[in-house]
Amino acid sequence: NAGVTQTPKFQVLKTGQSMTLQCAQDMNHEYMSWYRQDPGMGLRLIHYSVGAGITDQGEVPNGYNVSRSTTEDFPLRLLSAAPSQTSVYFCASSPGGGYTEAFFGQGTRLTVV
Amino acid sequence: GDSVTQMEGPVTLSEEAFLTINCTYTATGYPSLFWYVQYPGEGLQLLLKATKADDKGSNKGFEATYRKETTSFHLEKGSVQVSDSAVYFCALSDPNYGQNFVFGPGTRLSVLP
Numbered sequence: 001n002a003g004v005t006q007t008p009k010f011q012v013l014k015t016g017q018s019m020t021l022q023c024a025q026d027m028n029h030e031y032m033s034w035y036r037q038d039p040g041m042g043l044r045l046i047h048y049s050v051g052a053g054i055t056d057q058g059e060v061p062n063g064y065n066v067s068r069s070t071t072e073d074f075p076l077r078l079l080s081a082a083p084s085q086t087s088v089y090f091c092a093s094s095p096g097g098g099y100t101e102a103f104f105g106q107g108t109r110l111t112v113v
Numbered sequence: 114g115d116s117v118t119q120m121e122g123p124v125t126l127s128e129e130a131f132l133t134i135n136c137t138y139t140a141t142g143y144p145s146l147f148w149y150v151q152y153p154g155e156g157l158q159l160l161l162k163a164t165k166a167d168d169k170g171s172n173k174g175f176e177a178t179y180r181k182e183t184t185s186f187h188l189e190k191g192s193v194q195v196s197d198s199a200v201y202f203c204a205l206s207d208p209n210y211g212q213n214f215v216f217g218p219g220t221r222l223s224v225l226p
Contacts, residue, residue, distance in 0.1 A: 004156075031212040040121065042202060042216035043157075050212075058213065090156055094212045101147060102206075102214055104156035 002026050006091050006105035013081040013112045021076040021108050023091030029103070031096040032074040036060065036087040037107070043090060049074055050096065081112045115140045119203045119217035126193055126224050134188040134220045136177075136203035144205040146170075146179050146186040147214070151200040160188075160201070193224045 007022045025032065033048035045058030049068040063085060065077040074093075078085060088109050092102040119136040126132060138144065145164045149157040161170030166181035175190045186203060203217040 033213065035216075040218050042117075042218045043214070044216075045213055048213060092157075092214075096212050100212070101159040101162055102212070104149075104158070106156045 004091055004093050004103050004105040006089075006108050008108060009106065010109050011111070013078070013110065015081060015083060015112060017081050019078050019081065021078075021089055021091075021110075023074045023076065023105060024072050025074075025091075025093040025103070026072065027093060027095075027103065028071060029093035029095050030071065032068065032091065032093045033058070033102070034064070034066065034074070034076045035090045035092065037090060038087050046076065046089075078110075081110075083112045086110060086112045115144065115205060115207060115215045117203050117205055117215050117217035120220055121218050123221040123223060126222070128195055128224055128226050129192045130224075132188070132190040132193045132197075132222070134201055134203075134222070136186045136188065136217060138184050138186065138203075138205050140184075140205055140207055142207045144207045146177070147204045147206065148175070148177055148186070148188050149202040149204060149216075151202065151219070153199070157202065193222070195224045195226050198222055198224045 004025045030051045034046040035043040047066040049055045091105040094102040116139045147162045148160040150160045161172045163170040163179035169178045177188045200219045200221050202219045204214045
């Protein structure tokens with residue numbers, strides 16, 4: 001059982017480049033989300049989705065886009081990378097309905113130079 | 114808004130020592146509380162959770178009790194092992210506001226043989 005799969009694991013971008021971080025889950029979870037992890041700040045919510053076709057902004061959405069065309073996939077797009085987006089990105093999914101835990105991918109370490 | 118505060122560490126202990134990592138929260142509703150663990154190079158894994166006041170979550174020798182009166186969810190383990198070295202995150206999720214999680218900054222634990 002794969003759970004939540006993120007690709008790539010590592011990426012180096014130049015300032016101004018764009019890229020897409022992929023996230024897929026095979027647990028048929030309705031709820032998916034993206035977080036960034038920075039030292040001393042825990043994880044901060046970027047965007048989330050409560051189901052296919054529905055997305056919303058989290059705490060730190062600027063510079064990122066998302067879409068949810070299927071239940072399984074929730075890609076995160078960086079439109080024009082900036083050094084401030086250097087971080088570790090985690091995708092998570094959960095069944096929804098309250099009281100349930102989130103399942104996390106292995107993370108993508110992104111460096112913007 | 115909701116928030117989670119936890120001791121940031123790093124915490125260094127000898128094997129078989131007693132561990133406490135403090136966590137307090139602020140929430141407008143009645144959140145569920147979680148402890149996640151992150152081993153080096155990996156994503157976050159659920160360690161334990163509690164969904165209502167006075168609930169005790171436990172797993173792998175770790176315990177935490179949901180204390181509504183003190184808004185706390187302190188993590189404890191009676192005898193740590195080298196394999197417990199990791200970063201520990203306290204988090205909350207308010208079922209009335211979807212499945213978004215609010216994380217503390219994380220506490221790095223190092224256990225020496």
